[in-house]
Amino acid sequence: MRVAANAWQRVRLAGPMARRAFSSSPARLDCYGFIGLGQMGFQMAKNLHGKLASTDTLQLFDINTAAVQRLTKELATTGAIVKGVSSVAEAAREADYVVTVLPEPVHVRGVYEEILTNGLLSTPATRSKKPVFVDCSTIDPSTSRAVAATVAEAGGVFVDAPMSGGVVGATAGTLTFMLGCPAAVVPSVEPLLLHMGRRVLLCGEQGAGLAAKLANNYLLAINNIGTAEAMNLGMRWGLDPKVLANVINVSTGKCWPSEINNPAPGVVPAAPASRDYAGGFGIALMRKDLKLAIEAAREAGAKLALAESAQNLYETAAQDEACRGRDFSVVYRHLGGKE
Incomplete structure (x- = not known):
């Protein structure tokens, strides 16, 4: 809203x-x-x-x-x-x-x-x-x-x-x-x-419920970027995206973005990536939650080593005409992922 x-x-x-x-x-x-x-x-x-x-x-x-x-x-x-x-x-x-x-x-x-x-x-x-x-x-x-x-x-x-x-x-x-x-x-x-x-x-x-939510969404934001980069890396070396996703999901790289909300189109039919990134958790909302998590970390004195890079990526992706208003997994597209 x-x-x-x-x-x-x-x-x-x-x-x-x-x-x-x-x-x-x-x-x-x-x-x-x-x-x-x-x-x-x-x-x-x-x-x-x-x-x-x-x-x-x-x-x-x-x-x-x-x-x-x-x-x-x-x-x-x-x-x-x-x-x-x-x-x-x-x-x-x-x-x-x-x-x-x-x-x-x-x-x-x-x-x-x-x-x-x-x-x-x-x-x-x-x-x-x-x-x-x-x-x-x-x-x-x-x-x-x-x-x-x-x-x-x-x-x-x-x-x-x-x-x-x-x-x-x-x-x-x-x-x-x-x-x-x-x-x-x-x-x-x-x-x-x-x-x-x-x-x-x-x-x-x-306040603990919000602390848990922001910690979870910070991790989700990072996992999403990592999955997008990993999928793009493997696919550019010629791997079939479904084969690559299967390897990740039975190995140590498995996470929610790789298994349920894979950012590569066609890997998970029900995922937003397979319908031009429509629906799902909007990239603007992820940008907002990431900002809140960073502010909460600053108040608590917690170091977030990847926060600045992640925030910059979501900020620019949210303003990208090809990504604006779409599911946050659209960072795959913003990173130049193969579609």
């Missing part, structure tokens, strides 16, 4: 879209807020709705009103009550659980400031338990910890829960969530996350 930073800070829109589903019981069970209906969030909210009780309520918000309208319409005939609302504050108001899936740290800060100013604190008397906020955005751990502190001060619970699996995993409900929170909080958030994914991995205290 690509939006300007100040757009997420101007979060009041006109014209709420709402629908009330028939329920055999007037009792309210749980209320959920979902903020951020980009490629990932849209599918996650859809899966969440499908697992909720018919008496539960799901309140949806995105600055893209068309996405809110489309999802509200899709979910209008069955299952939990669904409402498209006009602000992030309204999405959070009365909610027992709030899920946020946002593009950048600045958006997370802006949205939670709006929630705390106009949502969480406005209805304390109606709450029987502390509201739980689950941020699935990929941002830096320091920003996440700062937001968590303000949420805790206001009387809520905040956890970082970045995910792995991409749009395919979000659609299939097979995401892996990397959780950063006290162990005592896990029972309250794990069922919610399992409505949208397959695995929940507790990584440590608040």
Whole structure:
């Protein structure tokens, strides 16, 4: 979901879209807020709705009103009550659980400031338990910890829960969530996350989920470049790309980019490389995550020997007309790989 930073800070829109589903019981069970209906969030909210009780309520918000309208319409005939609302504050108001899936740290800060100013604190008397906020955005751990502190001060619970699996995993409900929170909080958030994914991995205290996600994606960025270079090297010496990939994948070079997301076209039929690098994990997103990982390493005093070269490669590839907007494995093309 690509939006300007100040757009997420101007979060009041006109014209709420709402629908009330028939329920055999007037009792309210749980209320959920979902903020951020980009490629990932849209599918996650859809899966969440499908697992909720018919008496539960799901309140949806995105600055893209068309996405809110489309999802509200899709979910209008069955299952939990669904409402498209006009602000992030309204999405959070009365909610027992709030899920946020946002593009950048600045958006997370802006949205939670709006929630705390106009949502969480406005209805304390109606709450029987502390509201739980689950941020699935990929941002830096320091920003996440700062937001968590303000949420805790206001009387809520905040956890970082970045995910792995991409749009395919979000659609299939097979995401892996990397959780950063006290162990005592896990029972309250794990069922919610399992409505949208397959695995929940507790990584440590608040911020640890993001640290794990950024470490993983840094390694993924490096493995992707190495695989692209290795495939190009072998192919230019006359090796059949499928033969070369098979050798790598039964040898010590095996990694996710070599086996599942091979950057050489035709090696893995289901990989983006075999459909002109369409879909998958966008190169701009990898550039963003790599930047966050480098910033996190700088804060922690961790040396990343390959970071500068990798960052330069993804920066230039993301601006290359032949690569822009495509899966991050398109660095193979940018490096002059045989296609």
